[in-house]
Amino acid sequence: MFELLGIPPQALFGQLLLGLINGAFYAILSLGLAIIFGLLNIINFAHGAQYMLGALASWVLLNYFGINYWWALLLAPIVVGILGVILERLLISRLYHLDHLYGLLLTFGLALIIQGLARNEYGISGLPYTIPSQLSGGQNLGFMFLPNYRGWVVVASLVVCLTTWFVIEKTRLGAYLRAATENPTLVGAFGINVPRMITLTYGFGIALAAFAGVLAAPIYSVNPNMGADLIIVVFAVVVIGGMGSILGSIVTGFGLGVIEGLTRVFYPEGSSVVIFVIMAIVLLVKPAGLFGRTA
Amino acid sequence: MADAALATRPETASISDALLTVRDLEAWYGESHVLHGINFDVRAGEVVTLLGRNGAGKTTTLKSVMGMIPKRKGSITFEGKELMHSPARYVAKAGIAICPEERGIFSSLSVEENLMLPPKVREGGLSVEQIFELFPNLKERLSSQGTKLSGGEQQMLAIGRILRTGAKLLLLDEPTEGLAPVIVQQIGHTISRLKNEGFTIVLVEQNFHFAASVADRHYIVEQGRTIDMIENSDLQANEGKLHAYLGV
Numbered sequence: 001m002f003e004l005l006g007i008p009p010q011a012l013f014g015q016l017l018l019g020l021i022n023g024a025f026y027a028i029l030s031l032g033l034a035i036i037f038g039l040l041n042i043i044n045f046a047h048g049a050q051y052m053l054g055a056l057a058s059w060v061l062l063n064y065f066g067i068n069y070w071w072a073l074l075l076a077p078i079v080v081g082i083l084g085v086i087l088e089r090l091l092i093s094r095l096y097h098l099d100h101l102y103g104l105l106l107t108f109g110l111a112l113i114i115q116g117l118a119r120n121e122y123g124i125s126g127l128p129y130t131i132p133s134q135l136s137g138g139q140n141l142g143f144m145f146l147p148n149y150r151g152w153v154v155v156a157s158l159v160v161c162l163t164t165w166f167v168i169e170k171t172r173l174g175a176y177l178r179a180a181t182e183n184p185t186l187v188g189a190f191g192i193n194v195p196r197m198i199t200l201t202y203g204f205g206i207a208l209a210a211f212a213g214v215l216a217a218p219i220y221s222v223n224p225n226m227g228a229d230l231i232i233v234v235f236a237v238v239v240i241g242g243m244g245s246i247l248g249s250i251v252t253g254f255g256l257g258v259i260e261g262l263t264r265v266f267y268p269e270g271s272s273v274v275i276f277v278i279m280a281i282v283l284l285v286k287p288a289g290l291f292g293r294t295a
Numbered sequence: 296m297a298d299a300a301l302a303t304r305p306e307t308a309s310i311s312d313a314l315l316t317v318r319d320l321e322a323w324y325g326e327s328h329v330l331h332g333i334n335f336d337v338r339a340g341e342v343v344t345l346l347g348r349n350g351a352g353k354t355t356t357l358k359s360v361m362g363m364i365p366k367r368k369g370s371i372t373f374e375g376k377e378l379m380h381s382p383a384r385y386v387a388k389a390g391i392a393i394c395p396e397e398r399g400i401f402s403s404l405s406v407e408e409n410l411m412l413p414p415k416v417r418e419g420g421l422s423v424e425q426i427f428e429l430f431p432n433l434k435e436r437l438s439s440q441g442t443k444l445s446g447g448e449q450q451m452l453a454i455g456r457i458l459r460t461g462a463k464l465l466l467l468d469e470p471t472e473g474l475a476p477v478i479v480q481q482i483g484h485t486i487s488r489l490k491n492e493g494f495t496i497v498l499v500e501q502n503f504h505f506a507a508s509v510a511d512r513h514y515i516v517e518q519g520r521t522i523d524m525i526e527n528s529d530l531q532a533n534e535g536k537l538h539a540y541l542g543v
Contacts, residue, residue, distance in 0.1 A: 172408075172411070175404055175408040175411075175412060176412070178401065178403040178404055179401045179403070179404055179408075179412055181403070182401050182402065182403060183399060183401065185363055185383070186363075186393075186395060186399045187412075188363075188382065188383045188384050188387075189361050189362070189363050189383040189384070189386070189387055189392075189393055190384075190387055190392075190412060190413035190414065190457075190460075191384050191387030191388050191413065191414055191416050191460070192384060192414065193384055194384070
């Protein structure tokens, strides 16, 4: 078997795939954060908890209601999204006239409460969720073994990210959203119901997080802390990509996942910090982020 | 005293067929009280200007009518309906549209998206073809980013997009500000065209000569109050008074 730079290809491509999978989650989550921040000016610290809720919802749907993975992929984001809508109406909408910091504190508190409740109810040992039978097994590609489910995760998240990008950048609905992100007062003066748009946007961002949670459930076991571990990295991804940039968060999400995977191959000691090192460098060189618009 | 009271309410009772009636309008930006008593009427099909020095409250008056200033009181009636407690989106649906001073062209939207952004509120707006006829420049730049247009083209876009919606009353905030004379002339022709098409227009202007060339009547705004009303036909006779008001 040949080697690349002294690394066996199985290890290299294996880590690349792992990087792509992580990147897929970074991309969906940072995309949701970017959309929410763009329109609401809220840094949604509850995003990780809401991702966990998506995973938890799929587990509950399966174990209590016998609803399978495919339905969970549709239902969990809707349920968690509605929860997001209620949170926005009840709590977050009261903070729009205040500094960003208050939104961050509120959502951080919400994250702690949601995670605490989940821990209380389901413990921290993790709940197993089996891969749906249609996606078990894998393909031998010659240079590596590709588990079907992991391939599915990459493809599904790419499709969701690109569809979201298309809707925001290329449709009339997206034009309303972009315009309201720039100047909500004027968009309201054109007769558009901006408060409702804000509520639905938050709900959609949360639904994206829950969708990622469902995708993640069979890979990582369902654990109340799964979001808390991930969200810190996702925030770094958002900072690198540039707060509020749609395409930027998708590209940066996948890109950083891959970079992290490659680091694990070539310099394993650095793999857990590489994203934060990149974040520090980007902040020094281009504080608005790689794809950020400077106001 | 009686004179002063009269002066703050020019023509209060005289216009019964008004499309828009503004009475005792007051408005605040946070704690600062900027409008202290704005009174004016606009008949259907008229072009009326608000004239006054910088900071007199003209822009705030337009924004208050549009419902874009949350803290206000007094009365704003349009087609007999009271709009004082309606948020901006209901004012828009009632048939009023604004072209803001800063033009409000969205940089993340293309020219076409900017043009098509305001939803139709009722029938009777101009078609996109008619808007291109008024502003041929826009047609050639449809796919450009909105803010890549020249200042004059941005102003045309800002006016053009509110003509589609079917709004009857247009609030134009300094449409000539910072534009070359030839563009100012084009905008003047456009306003006359729109008047002929049946639009009613409230115009805020610093450019007094421009205002005189397009308007039927002028209200003078000073320190958040309307202090006088002058018919365009009486302008010559009142030139001295106007110079004193506007400091021109």
